[in-house]
Amino acid sequence: MGTEKEPIVRWLEKLEVRPAAPEGLAISRFFFFSWIALMHADTHTAAWLPFAELDFRPVWLIDVLGLGFASEGWLDFFDRAWMAALIASALGFCTRLSTAISFFLGAYLLALPHCISKAHHSDAIVVFALAAFALSRSGDVLSIDAWLARRRGEHVNKAPSTEYAWMAWFALTCIVIVYFSAALAKLRVSGLEWAWGDGGASRFIAHQYTHEPPTQLGLKIAALGTVGKLANWFALGLEALSPLAFFHRYARAALLGGLFTLQVGIYLTLGIFFDNFFALFALCVPWGVAYHALRERALAWRSAKVAKAPKPA
Amino acid sequence: MRWLRSVAIVGLWGFMVAGSVYAVIDAKEAWPFAHYSMYVSAEKAETVTFPQVDGILADGSRRRLSIREELAPFDPSRLKAFVQRTGKGKKGVERQHEALERLLETYEQRRRAGLHSGPPLIGIELYDATWVLLPDASNKDQPTSRTLLARLVH
Numbered sequence A: 001m002g003t004e005k006e007p008i009v010r011w012l013e014k015l016e017v018r019p020a021a022p023e024g025l026a027i028s029r030f031f032f033f034s035w036i037a038l039m040h041a042d043t044h045t046a047a048w049l050p051f052a053e054l055d056f057r058p059v060w061l062i063d064v065l066g067l068g069f070a071s072e073g074w075l076d077f078f079d080r081a082w083m084a085a086l087i088a089s090a091l092g093f094c095t096r097l098s099t100a101i102s103f104f105l106g107a108y109l110l111a112l113p114h115c116i117s118k119a120h121h122s123d124a125i126v127v128f129a130l131a132a133f134a135l136s137r138s139g140d141v142l143s144i145d146a147w148l149a150r151r152r153g154e155h156v157n158k159a160p161s162t163e164y165a166w167m168a169w170f171a172l173t174c175i176v177i178v179y180f181s182a183a184l185a186k187l188r189v190s191g192l193e194w195a196w197g198d199g200g201a202s203r204f205i206a207h208q209y210t211h212e213p214p215t216q217l218g219l220k221i222a223a224l225g226t227v228g229k230l231a232n233w234f235a236l237g238l239e240a241l242s243p244l245a246f247f248h249r250y251a252r253a254a255l256l257g258g259l260f261t262l263q264v265g266i267y268l269t270l271g272i273f274f275d276n277f278f279a280l281f282a283l284c285v286p287w288g289v290a291y292h293a294l295r296e297r298a299l300a301w302r303s304a305k306v307a308k309a310p311k312p313a
Numbered sequence B: 001m002r003w004l005r006s007v008a009i010v011g012l013w014g015f016m017v018a019g020s021v022y023a024v025i026d027a028k029e030a031w032p033f034a035h036y037s038m039y040v041s042a043e044k045a046e047t048v049t050f051p052q053v054d055g056i057l058a059d060g061s062r063r064r065l066s067i068r069e070e071l072a073p074f075d076p077s078r079l080k081a082f083v084q085r086t087g088k089g090k091k092g093v094e095r096q097h098e099a100l101e102r103l104l105e106t107y108e109q110r111r112r113a114g115l116h117s118g119p120p121l122i123g124i125e126l127y128d129a130t131w132v133l134l135p136d137a138s139n140k141d142q143p144t145s146r147t148l149l150a151r152l153v154h
Helices: A007-014 A022-039 A045-052 A060-065 A072-091 A095-115 A124-135 A144-151 A166-190 A199-210 A217-223 A229-246 A249-270 A275-283 A287-308 B002-026 B076-086 B092-112
Strands: B047-056 B062-065 B123-132 B145-153
Touching (some): A007 B002, A072 A095, A166 B002, A199 A217, A229 A249, B047 B076, B047 B145
Antiparallel strands (some): B047 B062
16 A cells, blocks of 8 residues: 555546545445345356256357356355355455455356356446456455454555546446447447337337336336337437546436436336346445545534533533 | 556456447457347337246146246246257257256256245246237236247156
């Protein structure tokens, strides 16, 4: 934790990425890894083994690395080790090691099911976020590591730095890749007809048959006709404009808020829960600002309470 | 070491962006790179087709299975792709038969382990169910037609 700036920090400063409090990254770390652990708590990769023997077509990552399904015993061990690493990462225990294990095992275990029958892309981008955390200093504060360091009398760095800001930009890149690619795919296949056409309405209706949306909101939007097509424009517009989030903080707040709302809307109307995408949104929230604002209020409240307390005679 | 970490972060970012651009241009999935081509059609659909699985009970009656719960780890679209892909090629018939055997075995193992509350089965059938779309989806429990894709009975 020296004072000399690392090259990545100097590069980011040139890109006008503002220094951020370490607590922001630490809180992001907690939410991200807790969410991933929660969403994959029932992962049982070995359940794919009987089917892998009949239909194994390795996805690019598995193919390039020359990997395949390990034995049942090893897969069970990897599942448990991954879960332990995710929890340790969330708590900031042996953070560098646990985030590294979370990435390596995560990439392997998440990739395997996609080698059978067909590849989905719902969890693909999370692999990059896991890799980024393995390279970050997310355990510097608000972690078991920091607590242990304090007990040993070591210095714990709490100064704001771009070191703690780049992860939010990385996550923003992940989000833009997902949504901008989705917009390009729609425009390439259907053009603006995607938003003008009646495909959106029939999609809302069809998902009532094929999925289990928690509401009938999709049917109501479909019944609105032309007005209902605003939902298509909302989705396509947000996705296509998502790269603007890099250029201004107001645009960033509006677009991220809109895309988050879109994701919630997809769940409510179509019944598709892209759980992994929500983890990425958590990384873009300025938790450090919120943390320090709350902390200052708490300190001010405590000072006021002490001042009001009757002094002993 | 510091340089190495900085290069690794920038390299990771560049790798992710470059791979994603390639996947979009090539319009191919190369997991973890994807082109996110989901719900791209603008055409109005009059019907929808979706896989369904029936379990065959000892008395010959059928029971609709919940694919996600009773045939885990599959989801409906992945199950259909799996069964259809195993049915292709020279030994397709044998492989598809084996695929259904393993599905039934998995169902039974999970049932015995108390992971679902379905009854014992002697067979399994995979269908493509088709519905004519109604604005209020009032017919969602009654497919307009069903096409048998694969069957296994002991």
